[in-house]
Amino acid sequence: MTEKQRKILDIALELFAQDGYNSTSTNKIAQEAGVSEGLIFKHFGSKEGLLDYLVEEGVALMNEELDNLMRIENSVDRLKATLRFPKAVIDKNPAYWKVQMSIKFANHEIVEKYHNSSFMGKAMGIISETFEELNFENPQMETQLLMQIIASFFMSLINDEMENYAEMVSFLEKKYNLI
Amino acid sequence: MTEKQRKILDIALELFAQDGYNSTSTNKIAQEAGVSEGLIFKHFGSKEGLLDYLVEEGVALMNEELDNLMRIENSVDRLKATLRFPKAVIDKNPAYWKVQMSIKFANHEIVEKYHNSSFMGKAMGIISETFEELNFENPQMETQLLMQIIASFFMSLINDEMENYAEMVSFLEKKYNLI
Amino acid sequence: MTEKQRKILDIALELFAQDGYNSTSTNKIAQEAGVSEGLIFKHFGSKEGLLDYLVEEGVALMNEELDNLMRIENSVDRLKATLRFPKAVIDKNPAYWKVQMSIKFANHEIVEKYHNSSFMGKAMGIISETFEELNFENPQMETQLLMQIIASFFMSLINDEMENYAEMVSFLEKKYNLI
Amino acid sequence: MTEKQRKILDIALELFAQDGYNSTSTNKIAQEAGVSEGLIFKHFGSKEGLLDYLVEEGVALMNEELDNLMRIENSVDRLKATLRFPKAVIDKNPAYWKVQMSIKFANHEIVEKYHNSSFMGKAMGIISETFEELNFENPQMETQLLMQIIASFFMSLINDEMENYAEMVSFLEKKYNLI
DNA sequence: AATGAATGAGTTTTCATTCAT
DNA sequence: CATGAATGAAAACTCATTCAT
Known part of the structure; x- marks a missing residue:
């Protein structure tokens, strides 16, 4: 990966x-990256190819984070970490996840790209296992509900709409009897 | 409102x-509505003006639904209805809410239009009042959490991703001690 | 057909x-026609659509000429007119037939458009009938040969490569025993 | 001429x-030849330079064929060979002649390059001499006509439009009293 | 109220060509 | 000899918008 190639990716992400x-033209990307417009197409084939590259990077990053989560052996600690997961991930690279989510809804065809990617299933697996280990009465429904809650937290964080995240985590920890 | 005006709105929404x-051109709207392209601009000023009109209609519709919810006197029944609210609303007019959500994220300038609309606050008021009437320990946090859950349900329903909605409602009713 | 529409066609043909x-850009057509580039696409859909329109006009024109030829009742006169046909047609509108022939070879996909058009078969029919009426020994082969010769004359005339066309016609008239 | 140079020429021709x-990009040539795009320009200066090289090769090939034709001493045999000339030449290297003809009409600047090349004059010389030797009444016109016919045969053969070439040759041999 | 011809700025993409290594 | 990163000008086409009728 050349310097200019990386620059294109960074600026495009931003x-x-x-x-x-949709509102970002390849012309603008090229200009701000200090690069000829043609270069974007030489390297990524098309504007969508550029997006795909970014998406794949994001999915890989997310999978890494999930792997870290999975490595926590104690179930209670793992569930606690799960509740903190959205903020932990986003704080590491806010720009990345703003794109991921915004494009998810901006472009109908891309919704599927994301949804078919591995990490939804992987996340579900982790949470489901945790609830089973903790002997929750209805682990499947608990899993589904928590997935929804966490997805929702992602959205809110991305839009800077959750100032009291820590408080919310405590509140949920109580609900799940983790303290 | 003339017949053609109504037709434009219906087709545009669809x-x-x-x-x-972004991917819908005024030309396509005009063609499918059987109307000249100029007419759209005569009536709504701009493409965004057309969207604004649709958004306002959506907000009004949502407020109506919330008013109905608010009219339920018994707190338990009201909370039950609140849990069923996303599906009830969407089933009445699926196209409407698909637009609401898709444009919310597709077009940054429009996000605010939606967010500044009254109904989020109104919904929050209803839920908060309900939790207080039912003497929940931490009504504020309960409210915030349920708002997140309900928002998430909206998203999932719009993308046809919740087949077991009824089961989820039962599950939550138990959690909230409503049965 | 508006004035500007006609102007686009005329300039494009030229x-x-x-x-x-291939070497003519829509931008250049628009500029020389004193028209916005978009208008070309509004009216003809695409650059190829513009070409198609021109081709169809040409085919129609050619068919008219063939109809005139067909109307000649005396076989000898008809064959004489056939020999003069290329020059007669081209002299009426040299620009038209320069395009027709140049695009035929410039763009592989268009070759078929032309070939599938009616006039090749129609021309063959006329010539074949003539040779039969004149009791030529092998009318099929005579037809095929004359078709080749006439096609070749078209090419040469378009490239301004036949100054002695009249002499050539006399020469052929002798060969076919028409004088 | 290095191996890669030859490969570029072969692929380009194809x-x-x-x-x-016009529809063949230097990029595609480089890719299919397994060569860097820059190399094309190192060796041939420009895309047109590459074409020129091909054209010259073609002209040389054609001249060789004409020399062979010229070497036939018996006039009758020479005229017979002349009638068979188009198919004989094309069968030896169909791709070559497809290019010759397609570019001749696709790109106006190149038309002249071809036309100024020697072989048209040489062909004319051979045919003209033959008709004189055979004491045809009007050798000049016979020459011009046969040139047209042969040119036309070239075109038809290139477009795979003459299945009965052999029959046509016999037909002409009779016309020219060669059998 | 309604049309539809017309615009012009913008879009993504292609492509022959250059040049440092 | 050979590469491949990089360029910049041009290509076809789109689209929201205006305006005379």
Whole structure:
């Protein structure tokens, strides 16, 4: 990966997050990256190819995070970490996840790309196992509900709409009898 | 409101929901509505003006639904109805809410329009009041959490990703001690 | 057909003939026609749509000419007119036939458009009938040969490579015993 | 001439014949030849330089064929060979002649390159001499006509439009009293 | 109220060509 | 000799919007 190639990716990520995928022209990306417009197409084939590259990077990153979560052996600690997961991930790279989510809804065809990617299933597996280990009465429904809650937290965090995240985590820890 | 005006709105809604706001051209709207392209601009000023009109209609519709919810006197029944609210609303007019959500994320300038609309606050008021009437320990946090859950349900339903909605409602009713 | 629409067609025809289809940009057509580039696409859908329109006009024109030829009752006169046909047609509208022939070879997909059009078969029918009426020994082969010769004359005339066309006609008239 | 140089020429010829000169990008040539795009320009200066090289090779090949024709001492045999000339030449190297003809009409600047090449004059010389030796009444016109016919045969053969070439040759041999 | 011809700025993409290594 | 990263000009096409009728 050349310096310019990396620059294109970084600027594209930033602009997609800022203005959305559709509202960002390849011309603008090239200009801000200090690069000829043609280079984007030489390296990524098309504007969508550029997006795909970004998405794949994001999915890989997310999978790494999930792997870390999976490595926590104690179930209670793992569930606690799960509740903190959205904020932990986003704080590491806010720009990345702003794009991921915004494009998910901006472009109908891309929704599926994300949904078919491995990490939804992997996340479900981890949470489900945790609830089973903790002998919750209805682990399947608990899993589904928590997935929804966590997805929702992702959204809110991305839009800077959750100032009291820590408080919410405590509240849920009580609900799940983790303290 | 003339017949053609109504037709434009209906077709625009349908196409925005189907293909997203950005990917729907005024030309296509005009063609499918059997109307000249100029007429759209005569009536709604701009493409965004057309969207605004649709958004306002959506907000009004949502407020109506919330008013119905608010009218339920018994707190337990009201909370039960609140849990069923997303599916009840969407089933009445699926296209409407698909647009609402898809444009919310597709077009950054429009996000605020939606967010500044009254109904989020109204919904929060209803739920908060309910939890207080039912003497929940921490009504504020309960409210915030349920808002997240319900928002998440909206998303999932719109993307046809919740087949077991009824089961989930029962599950939550138990959690909230409503049965 | 508006004035500007006609102007686009005329200029396009001229430029296609002058520089070839591929080397003529829609931008140049628009500029020389004193028209916005978008208008070309509004009216003809695409650059190829514009070409198609021109081709169809040409085919129609050619069919008319063939109909005139067909109307000649005396076989000898008809064969004489057939020999003069290429020059007669081209002299009526040299620009038209320069395009027709140049695009035929410039663009592989278009070759078929032309070949599938009616006039090749129609021409063959006329010539074949003539040779039969004149009791030529092998009318089929005579027809095929004359078709080749006439096609070749078209090419040469288009490239301004036949100054002695009249002499050639006399020469052939002798060969076919028409004088 | 290095191996890669030769490969570029062969692939270019093939692609020009298949898709036409304008529709073949240097990028595609480089890729299919397994060579860097830069190398094409190192060796041939420009895309047109590459074409020129091919054209010159073609002209040389054609001249060789004409020399062979010229070497036939018996006039009758020479005229017979002349009638068979188009098919004989094309069968030896169909791709070559497909390019020759397609670019001739696709790209106006190149038409002249071909036309100024010697072989048209040489062919004319051979045919003219033959008709004189055979004491045809009007050798000049006979020559011009046969040139047209042969040119036309070239075109038809290139487009795979003459299945009964052998029959046509016999037919002409009779016409020219060669059997 | 309604049309539809017309615009012009913008979009993604292609492509021959250059140049440092 | 050979590469491949990089360029920049041009290509076809789209689209929201205006305006005379």
